[in-house]
Amino acid sequence: MEIVMAIVIGVLFMSATYLMLSKSLLRIIIGTGLLSHGAHLLILTMGGLKRGTVPLLGEEASAYTDPIPQALILTAIVISFGVTAFFLVLAYRAFKELGTDNTERLRGNEGND
Amino acid sequence: MINFLILPLLIPFLTAILLIFCSKNVVLQRWVAGISAFINVAVAFLLVQKVRNNGIQTLNLSSWEAPFGITLVSDMLSALLVLTTTIIAFACVIYSFKSIGIEREKYFYYPALNFMIVGVIGAFSTGDIFNLFVFFEVLLMSSYVLLVLGGTKIQLRETIKYILVNVISSALFVIAVAYLYSVVGTLNMAHISVRLSELGQSGIITVIAVLFLIIFGLKGGIFPLYFWLPGSYYAPPAPVMALFGALLTKVGVYAIMRTYTLFFIHDTGYTHQLLMILSIITIIVGVVGAIAFSDIKKIIIYNIIVAIGVILFGVSVMTPDSLAGSIFYLIHDMIIKSGLFLLIGIIIAITGTSHLRKFSGLIKRYPGLGWTFFIAALVLAGIPPFSGFVGKVLIVKGGFESEHYWGGAIILGSSLLVLFSVMKIFINGFWGTPQNFAGESKVPVRKLLIAPIILVTISVLYGAGSEFIFPYILQAAETLANPSIYIDAVLKEW
Numbered sequence: 001m002e003i004v005m006a007i008v009i010g011v012l013f014m015s016a017t018y019l020m021l022s023k024s025l026l027r028i029i030i031g032t033g034l035l036s037h038g039a040h041l042l043i044l045t046m047g048g049l050k051r052g053t054v055p056l057l058g059e060e061a062s063a064y065t066d067p068i069p070q071a072l073i074l075t076a077i078v079i080s081f082g083v084t085a086f087f088l089v090l091a092y093r094a095f096k097e098l099g100t101d102n103t104e105r106l107r108g109n110e111g112n113d
Numbered sequence: 114m115i116n117f118l119i120l121p122l123l124i125p126f127l128t129a130i131l132l133i134f135c136s137k138n139v140v141l142q143r144w145v146a147g148i149s150a151f152i153n154v155a156v157a158f159l160l161v162q163k164v165r166n167n168g169i170q171t172l173n174l175s176s177w178e179a180p181f182g183i184t185l186v187s188d189m190l191s192a193l194l195v196l197t198t199t200i201i202a203f204a205c206v207i208y209s210f211k212s213i214g215i216e217r218e219k220y221f222y223y224p225a226l227n228f229m230i231v232g233v234i235g236a237f238s239t240g241d242i243f244n245l246f247v248f249f250e251v252l253l254m255s256s257y258v259l260l261v262l263g264g265t266k267i268q269l270r271e272t273i274k275y276i277l278v279n280v281i282s283s284a285l286f287v288i289a290v291a292y293l294y295s296v297v298g299t300l301n302m303a304h305i306s307v308r309l310s311e312l313g314q315s316g317i318i319t320v321i322a323v324l325f326l327i328i329f330g331l332k333g334g335i336f337p338l339y340f341w342l343p344g345s346y347y348a349p350p351a352p353v354m355a356l357f358g359a360l361l362t363k364v365g366v367y368a369i370m371r372t373y374t375l376f377f378i379h380d381t382g383y384t385h386q387l388l389m390i391l392s393i394i395t396i397i398v399g400v401v402g403a404i405a406f407s408d409i410k411k412i413i414i415y416n417i418i419v420a421i422g423v424i425l426f427g428v429s430v431m432t433p434d435s436l437a438g439s440i441f442y443l444i445h446d447m448i449i450k451s452g453l454f455l456l457i458g459i460i461i462a463i464t465g466t467s468h469l470r471k472f473s474g475l476i477k478r479y480p481g482l483g484w485t486f487f488i489a490a491l492v493l494a495g496i497p498p499f500s501g502f503v504g505k506v507l508i509v510k511g512g513f514e515s516e517h518y519w520g521g522a523i524i525l526g527s528s529l530l531v532l533f534s535v536m537k538i539f540i541n542g543f544w545g546t547p548q549n550f551a552g553e554s555k556v557p558v559r560k561l562l563i564a565p566i567i568l569v570t571i572s573v574l575y576g577a578g579s580e581f582i583f584p585y586i587l588q589a590a591e592t593l594a595n596p597s598i599y600i601d602a603v604l605k606e607w
Contacts, residue, residue, distance in 0.1 A: 072290070079247070080284075
């Protein structure tokens with residue numbers, strides 16, 4: 001099972017890298033979304049995919065799945081959600097002000113003195 | 114009071130929340146932000162004394178035993194860095210009163226600044242690797258806001274690049290924590306160190322060590338990963354630039370210091386050799402940038418990169434001398450870089466340009482500014498009575514003693530070129546024929562000068578009183594050189 005997950009995560013990272021190297025800003029943001037999906041799935045996988053019930057004490061089972069990676073993912077999800085929301089609004093504002101979403105044209109050297 | 118070490122974290126946090134509620138009342142905001150920053154300096158000072166007298170302070174949050182809950186750890190290194198952070202925050206806050214402008218102040222400038230200080234202090238004083246990630250995100254998120262606040266074209270453009278780089282490095286951090294968790298099965302730093310020494314350094318741990326170097330190198334700006342830094346630090350106004358230049362990259366440097374002295378110490382032949390090569394190339398790249406540009410902001414920005422290389426060279430050598438030198442130089446560099454950024458902020462406000470060829474003769478009309486800048490330049494280059502000297506001497510001594518002659522020689526050569534790059538600003542900008550400048554009448558130079566003069570004075574005292582400060586530095590270096598001190602302090606019952 002871990003092998004399958006590793007391959008899927010690898011494909012996610014590959015797509016994310018490809019998208020982040022493109023010129024359109026929106027594609028780059030989609031790439032960051034895929035990258036965080038890959039990272040979150042990786043935590044879940046590296047914590048181990050052994051069989052066991054959900055980590056609720058009421059289940060009274062003999063084995064539970066590891067609760068720590070799930071808590072870590074939950075933290076990482078909300079953080080990447082916040083950053084992505086900020087990034088999207090920034091891209092919107094930059095499109096309004098600079099009039100382009102092409103990263104090739106986001107160059108220059110003049111200062112903000 | 115065992116909760117004492119959380120206070121430097123809690124004060125800016127509560128201040129930030131309070132300031133959100135009075136965002137339109139700028140005068141009240143200034144008073145609250147200034148007073149709380151001052152109180153925090155005093156608290157951090159008491160924390161340093163407490164660590165000096167009673168050894169490493171630990172706090173298990175919610176009283177969960179060490180490896181199972183989150184532990185905050187304040188050893189001498191993190192206490193000293195917390196003190197330095199609070200001093201810089203105080204200076205930048207009082208500088209902001211006269212320089213940042215009402216419009217920015219109304220739109221949550223001080224709350225964002227305080228949240229960034231929370232993130233920096235939290236990153237310095239946590240003892241849990243995932244908690245370190247969370248504090249990194251706290252400081253990065255507020256740094257995005259501070260970088261883009263104002264919304265000029267260059268800020269929008271550079272913030273996009275800065276966010277993208279940091280989103281990637283944060284995803285890599287999560288990946289590295291996942292790998293490390295699957296190998297050792299714990300997140301507490303002291304416990305990870307114990308588990309890693311039980312396992313010995315297998316191949317996978319070396320891979321994780323290099324992955325951590327890539328992540329913290331992206332945050333800190335070491336050689337192949339510094340490409341985002343010159344552009345991003347060029348965009349924001351002076352006090353924000355001073356905070357970024359002094360604090361953000363140094364958090365990455367601190368994280369490398371911590372992981373490379375606590376976790377990955379069993380195969381130093383590979384990992385520390387790599388760190389050494391990268392740090393030497395970092396010095397060379399930084400020096401080349403510092404002498405190539407005739408834009409004063411770019412010159413100081415490339416000097417940040419030089420300093421990161423020097424500090425990490427000291428870490429990679431791993432002798433007690435070079436570690437003490439690195440710590441001494443790290444604190445010196447944080448203080449003097451923020452001082453220099455605030456000073457060039459004043460120069461840019463007066464002249465209306467950051468280009469060296471477009472102004473001259475400033476010393477005629479602004480002798481106070483001129484001589485403060487002159488002293489700051491000498492401090493930066495490490496001229497003997499000043500504070501850059503002691504750190505560099507110890508790092509070079511450590512390098513020569515462990516027979517890394519080339520590294521030591523390159524550090525000595527780099528000081529010369531750093532001195533040349535800042536003296537270029539002094540000679541071209543301050544000497545020569547006096548001119549009339551665009552912003553001259555509007556700039557309250559005397560009031561703006563207070564903050565950089567505080568920082569430069571502290572820096573000079575830090576160099577002159579190095580005899581008095583040195584026991585503190587040695588205590589910090591001892592913990593880095595012997596991880597068992599740190600582990601015993603955190604895992605008491607084990």
